[in-house]
Amino acid sequence: MLKVGFIGWRGMVGSVLMQRMKQENDFNGFEPIFFSTSNVGGKGPDIGLEIPPLHDAYDIKLLSSFDIIVTCQGSNYTKKVYPELRKNGWKGYWIDSSSALRMEQDSIIVLDPVNREVIDKGLSSGIKTYVGGNCTVSLMLMALCGLFREDLIEWISSMTYQAASGAGAKNMIELVKQMIFVSEPCKEAIKDPAITAIELDRILTERLRSNQIPCENFGVPLAASLIPWIDVPVEEGQTREEWKGFVETNKILQTKEPIPVDGICVRVGSMRCHSQAFTIKLKKSVSLKEIEEIIKSGNEWIKFIPNERDATIKHLTPAAISGKLDIAIGRVRKMKMGESFVAAFTVGDQLLWGAAEPIKRILKIIINYLRK
Numbered sequence: 001m002l003k004v005g006f007i008g009w010r011g012m013v014g015s016v017l018m019q020r021m022k023q024e025n026d027f028n029g030f031e032p033i034f035f036s037t038s039n040v041g042g043k044g045p046d047i048g049l050e051i052p053p054l055h056d057a058y059d060i061k062l063l064s065s066f067d068i069i070v071t072c073q074g075s076n077y078t079k080k081v082y083p084e085l086r087k088n089g090w091k092g093y094w095i096d097s098s099s100a101l102r103m104e105q106d107s108i109i110v111l112d113p114v115n116r117e118v119i120d121k122g123l124s125s126g127i128k129t130y131v132g133g134n135c136t137v138s139l140m141l142m143a144l145c146g147l148f149r150e151d152l153i154e155w156i157s158s159m160t161y162q163a164a165s166g167a168g169a170k171n172m173i174e175l176v177k178q179m180i181f182v183s184e185p186c187k188e189a190i191k192d193p194a195i196t197a198i199e200l201d202r203i204l205t206e207r208l209r210s211n212q213i214p215c216e217n218f219g220v221p222l223a224a225s226l227i228p229w230i231d232v233p234v235e236e237g238q239t240r241e242e243w244k245g246f247v248e249t250n251k252i253l254q255t256k257e258p259i260p261v262d263g264i265c266v267r268v269g270s271m272r273c274h275s276q277a278f279t280i281k282l283k284k285s286v287s288l289k290e291i292e293e294i295i296k297s298g299n300e301w302i303k304f305i306p307n308e309r310d311a312t313i314k315h316l317t318p319a320a321i322s323g324k325l326d327i328a329i330g331r332v333r334k335m336k337m338g339e340s341f342v343a344a345f346t347v348g349d350q351l352l353w354g355a356a357e358p359i360k361r362i363l364k365i366i367i368n369y370l371r372k
Helices: 012-023 075-087 112-124 135-149 169-189 197-208 240-253 288-296 309-315 352-370
Strands: 003-007 031-036 068-071 093-096 107-110 129-132 153-162 265-267 274-282 302-304 327-335 338-348
Touching: 012 352, 068 075, 068 352, 075 093, 093 352, 107 112, 107 240, 107 352, 112 135, 112 240, 112 352, 129 352, 135 153, 135 240, 135 274, 135 288, 135 302, 135 327, 135 338, 135 352, 153 240, 169 197, 288 302, 288 327, 309 327, 338 352
Parallel strands: 003 031, 003 068, 068 093, 093 129, 107 129, 153 265, 302 327
Antiparallel strands: 153 274, 274 338, 327 338
C-alpha cells in the first residue's frame, strides 16, 4: 500500500486540506502518516481512521521511506528538508503548498482544471515535485480559464483585493482585534440620536491613528482601511505578489509566448476570499455574448453573475463566496478603450481554490497515476 506523509496539517491551509479530504473520503486506499515539527508523539488529526502517534517531521530517514509527502508547513521547512531528501536519493513525490519550489525547473505548479495536460505530461516524463500556486494567480486562472483555453488573451491587468487569510492565521486574528478596537468607542456614541456621521468618523479615525491599535502583524491598521502593498519589493516597482502574476501564470500554462499579467495587489479587510478586477485585452474582437459563454464553459465551478445590480451585490462578494468552491465572476462588459477590451470582476475563496484544493486534487491524481 502507498505510504503518504502529511506535514503542516494543523496550520490554516493544512486544516482546510484535512477537512476537504475527510469530506470526500480521500484518506482511503493508502496509508496516511502524520508528522509534526513540535509535537512528536502527540495525537494526529481526526480523519475517521486509526493513525499512529505523530512522527518527527525532520526525520530524513523515515521520510525517505514514503512514496508521497504532502506539506503545508511553509517555505522554511521545505528549504530545510526537501534538499536533504533529494540529496539522499529519495525518488518519491513531493507535494507542497508553499512558494519555495514553484519556479524550480523540475517542478510543476498545479491547478488541474486549468493545466491538467501539463500535469499529465509531467507525470509521464518523471517529474516528482508538484507545488500549489499563488492564491490570486490560481483564482484568476480558474475564473478566466475559458478565455485562456481559446487563446484569446493578449494581456491582463489584475487589480486585487486580497483578504487577511492570505497573510496567515495571526493576521486574521489581528484584523478581528482591530475591528473590535476601532468600534469600541462608537458603541455608546451611536446610541445618541443626534450623533452625526462626521463625528462618528472623527472618533473612528482617532482610533485608527492611535498607537494602541493592534498592528504587530500588518504593521498598520487594516480594519476600516486597506494596504496597497503585499510582500517585498522587487524590480521595476513591483511587489513580489505582483511579480507572481506574470511568472506563475505563464509557468502554469506553459505558454510558448508569455502573456503579460500585471497590476496592483491590495490587502483589504475581508477575512477570506480574494477578489480581483480585470482589464483584459483580447487578441481579437469577440461579441459579449460569446465572451460570456466562453467564461461559463471554463470549468464546473464557475458561477457566472449577470452584470446587474441586485445579482452583483448579492452574489459577487466575499460574504457570498466564503467557504464555497464557487468561482464567482461578473461585471463582464466591453470597455470604452475599444471592442477588444473587456472588464470583469471575480471572487474566490483563498483557502480553497487559492490554496488547499489544488493540493488535495494533485494528491489524488498522483495516487491514481501510481496505481495504473
